[in-house]
Amino acid sequence: MLSVVDELEVELAKLGLHAEQFTIRMTGCPNGCARPYTSDIGLVGKAVGKYTILVGGRLLGDRLNIVYKEMVPLREVVKELVPLLVYFKADRQPGESLGDFCHRKGVEELLRFDAEYKSRAEPLVAHA
DSSP states (O other): HHHHHHHHHHHHHHHHTTOOOOOEESSSOOOOOGGGGGGGEEEEEEETEEEEEOOOTTTTTTTTOOOEEEEEGGHHHHHHHHHHHHHHHOOTTTTTHHHHHHHHHOOOHHHHHHHHHHHHHHOOOOOO
């Protein structure tokens, strides 16, 4: 979890969201032992080194997350969250939390933006 948080903090700073407050919970237990199903971002281990990313929960416990991406290798979790955070920054309503934003948009819209964002991204070019 620490490596994910460290990497995520770098991306949040790049996006100007470093002061944003949200919850991220990670567990290897599908029974919800760390309460990942009620956080803004939940990560649940599904296989060795692979996680389901859940979004849209609420700390009050009155709204559960929805599955955003499945079987994401741990090293790619933050990379998969970046388009979501870009969209959140660009289209959130005043005072809206990340969980509320994801809930309002719905997973289909979040995935649509993700695909659009990735199709516009500049490919990395190896320098000789």
